[in-house]
Amino acid sequence: MRLLAPLPRLWSFAGLALALLFLPAAAMAAAPTQSFLQPMSATAQEQSAHLMRVIAVTMIVILPVLIGVPLILWRYRLRGAKAKYTPEWDYSGKLEWVLWGVPVLVIIVLAAWLWSFTSRLDPYEPVGQKPLQVQAIGLDWKWVFIYPEEGIATVDELALPVGRPVELTLTTDTVMQSMLIAPLTGQIYAMPGMTTKLNFAATRTGSAEGENTQFNGDSFGRQKFIVKALQPGQYAAWLSAVRGAPVLDDATYRVLRRRSVLAGARTDLGLSKQAIPIYFSAPDRSLFDRIVAKYHLSGDSGAVPALGGTGLPPKGGVSSR
Structure with a gap:
């Protein structure tokens, strides 16, 4: 009887262990996807x-070392009967071919794969016909997404329909930044006065996390956004809801351009202080182009202050920010 008494307690511990094991998995299922190991495109x-x-090819080099070292230590141990004493041995042609030939072949294979992979996944190359056009503007510390064809704009949320190609055109209205949406596409830089592109298409519904991977100040770690891959019907409903939001004009954009995280930007705009996306309707179709162009104007141009400055030092040496 004494041996059976602890069994209920053991079952309780087992149940607790199983709960702790599956809780992280449940939490990860609810959180946005963050890795290309859970691909959405x-x-x-x-x-x-x-x-x-x-990993498979590099194992050709790694596994012999992991397996061979213990075997050599065992075979040539102090009292090993099979160990052959050869103090004059210093060269083996077969071993030289293996030691040099295998790594060279591995490097050649990896280089060929990388060349083919990089060429095939050119971020500037469209992945289909009639892609959804989205303009992305990197700010401190948030992202503004403009849908010129749809007549809407969002802050820190990028929604897209599953199956339709997306062409993302990027710039930044502050320092250089780097966008990464790991479950959907690779990383690419955004620079003031310049544009870069990312082309991709979601293959399944879900949410992913996008981020800036280029350090740009105190709140760098909070400059993340949500990407929602929706069914076409869900995407159409999302568009209808966003089109009823306030207008994104120059005055509103100047507020967004302040150095603040999402919750701070909402407070500046008179909204609730929550880290939830902001929606706008009817943005100026030339806004993105004017933001890019202002970095090519002289510092005393009247067009620069209209969009909140450039963040670049004027001729006097004092920052306009």
Whole structure:
């Protein structure tokens, strides 16, 4: 009887252990996807497959070392009967070919794969016909997304329909930044006065996390946004809801351009102080182009202050921010 008494307690511990094991999995299921190992596009699928191929090939070099070192230590131990004493041995042609030939072949294979992979996944190359046009503006410390064809804009939320190609055109209205949406596409830089592009298409519904990977100040770690891959019907409903939001004009944009995180920007705009996306309707279709162009104007141009300055030092040496 004394041996059976602890069994209920053991079952309780087992149940607690199982709960702790599955809680993180449940939490991860509810959180946005953050890794290309959980791909939501063909691009991320290729990246994941490429990583698996690289690991498999590099194991050709790594596994012999992991297995061979213990075997050599055992075979040539002090009292080993099979260990052959050869003090004059210093060269083996077969071993030289293996030691140099295998790594060279591995490097050649990896280089060929990388060349093919990089060429195939060119971020500037469209992935389909009639892509959804989205303009992304990096700020301190948030992202503004303008849908010129849809007549809407968002802050820190990028919604897109599953199956439709997306062409994302990026710039920044502050320092250089770097956008990464790992489950959907690769990383690319955004620079003031310049534009770069990302082309991708979601293959399944879900939410992913996008971020800036280029350090740009105190709240760098909070400059993240949500990407929602929706079914076409859900995307149409989302568009209808956003089109009823306030207008994004120059005055509103000047507020967004302040150095603040999402919750701070909402407070500045008279909204609730929550870290939830902001929606706008009817943005000026030339806003993105004017933001890019103002970095090519002289510092005394009247057009620069209209969009909140450039963040670049004027001729006098004092920052306009």
